[in-house]
Amino acid sequence: MELLGERAVVLGASIGGLLAARVLADHYHDVTIVERDVLTDLPTARRGVPQGRHGHVLLARSSQILAELFPGFADELAADGVPSSTGSQMSRIRLSLNGHLMVHSADGETTDDSTLYFASRPLLERNILRRVQALPNVTLVDGHDVTELTATPDGDHVTGVRIADQVHATRHTIPADLVVDATGRGSRTPVFLDKLGYSRPSEDELVVKLAYASQLLHIPDGTLPENLFAYFPAPGRPRTWTLVRYEHDTWMMTLGSMVGRPAPANRPEMLAWGEGFVDERALSAARAATPLSDVEHYRVPSNRWRRYDKMKRFPQGLLVFGDAICSFNPIYGQGMTMAAIEATLLSECLRRGDQALPQRFFRAAAAKLRVAWQTAVGSDLTLPEVAGPRPLPMRLSNAYLDWVMTAAETDSPTAVQLLRVTGMLDSPLRLLRPAFVGRVARVNGLGRGPRSEGNRGPRPIPSQPSLGKPRATRI
CATH class of the missing domain: 3.50.50.60 (FAD/NAD(P)-binding domain)
Structure with a gap:
């Protein structure tokens, strides 16, 4: 060259x-x-x-690129004890997006050979x-x-x-x-x-005023079959709760709060943070875990481009x-x-x-x-608590994604396709293909039993909220 x-x-x-x-x-x-x-x-x-x-x-997508730039990189992660799962193994993750709890089905209902690696940042x-x-x-x-x-x-x-x-x-x-x-x-x-x-x-710039609190934990092997529990903010609950498995039975518990609300200050507050919206198995595992670090805090003021x-x-x-x-x-x-x-x-x-x-x-x-x-x-602005302009195209897009996420609560192929888009493997345009739109329509037309936190039916498109004059908010 x-x-x-x-x-x-x-x-x-x-x-x-x-x-x-x-x-x-x-x-x-x-x-x-x-x-x-x-x-x-x-x-x-x-x-x-x-x-x-x-x-x-x-x-x-980043896993794919790392494998291209550094042949054998995935094998090195495996040798270091890094857990992994394929993109279709919905049973290995517990994921809530905008209040919609994704299907937690047995594997094999759909095929996605992409691989997720759960390695610590260091x-x-x-x-x-x-x-x-x-x-x-x-x-x-x-x-x-x-x-x-x-x-x-x-x-x-x-x-x-x-x-x-x-x-x-x-x-x-x-x-x-x-x-x-x-x-x-x-x-x-x-x-x-x-x-x-x-x-x-x-x-x-879009100001979000995110505050983090994290603690590294030891949770014995076999306690939880999942590699990831992630509960993202939802309207009326601008909080996030994440527990991710790393190498050698270490787990990182990271909790966040947006719009200037404080994150948990200490371990007792962290253990109470997810009550009412997080899987009780994950909460119990966190309570019984052995802390491996102090509680660390971090703040991010905004998205900035x-x-x-x-x-x-x-x-x-x-x-x-x-x-x-x-x-x-x-x-x-x-x-x-x-x-x-x-x-x-x-x-x-x-x-x-x-x-x-x-x-x-x-x-x-x-x-x-x-x-x-x-x-x-767009995800941040689904929260009425976040100040910022919501033009009509964004409101329509968020309303459609809410409809897709409703279908992903019970349908594995819909959930896997949605995660391929959020994982940057596929273009968001894949969610607009006629076959996919038709599938989402059929799934949402089916009768259901009790539904997850986000299963309240499609939410109305939010109008421009009266949140005061947005500061440093330019989209």
Whole structure:
């Protein structure tokens, strides 16, 4: 493969940064990763990834991409004791979406060979880091802060990055043909652009004021047959409750509260959080579990999309990647998967050369981000407690999805197709195919017995609620 330059520099050893480095290694003679934290080979949470101490699920599409980028990666997860299940094993998950409890049927009613892996975030990062560091042309420079970008006198082309050693207080410059910012939601690229004479990107934002509380637990093998219990917020209940199985009989219990309401402060409050809407077996297992960590807290103010794709001027030799472009309400688990998808887009762009690379990459990323953004923001806005505009197309889409979720309470093929869309394997357009719409109509026309929390029939399309003037809410 023809090389495009001498060196590419990646800022941040996040999962997004590591995947970007993996792709860049095919196109540049050397790739240097600069990371603030001092990294080890132990699968432990680190300061620079505070969300690593909270629940994560690797969506099916990201599992596929990791297997493509790192052949044998799934085998390594299995060797590390990571549990897994196929996409059709509805008996291995207990999932409530918008108050609709998905069918919990015996397996085999439908076929989906995609695989879900339930690895802890620290283990996943450690295994990806090992693979990237094994590449002969990749170098990791950890324990360093990024202080500024260097550029040509006219600012048209970024030429490198200046970094500072945290221990020795020394500074030096790394020249680069391409710099990729993968430093996450706190990215300083808007500030760097300002210093180079560019405007800052506009932002789309929906304020959700999410608060998390998590605790790592030990639950003995055989206690629960499921790998995941996930109860997402529902109208009138802007709370979430998640219990996910990780490697070696460890489980992460993560509870969340939206719209500024406080998350549980301690373990007793956590154990009472799910009463009334969570499976009693899961609650009992959590009560009997052995805590392996303190209760950790985390806050996310909003969904935020920095619209680099809309900038009229942007320097060559610079890209922004992953959460540094767009960060979602994390309860939907889209962040790692979008980073993996962006890695495939970056690879496609690089195969066509580096001419106008930022513009081509940002446009390609925006097309994928738009779907994920509409999913996350649309889901948040099903909650009347969340302030924000609800245009007619969104209200119609949410009403239709509510109808689909009603069918998914009792019909496995409907539930599996819905999960393939939320897992980013299939386009949302698959939910509009005539055969699928017909199936949903037939299922919803059948008589039923008692139904789940969300089984109240299709909810009316919400009108624009009177919630006061939305603040920092731009869709």
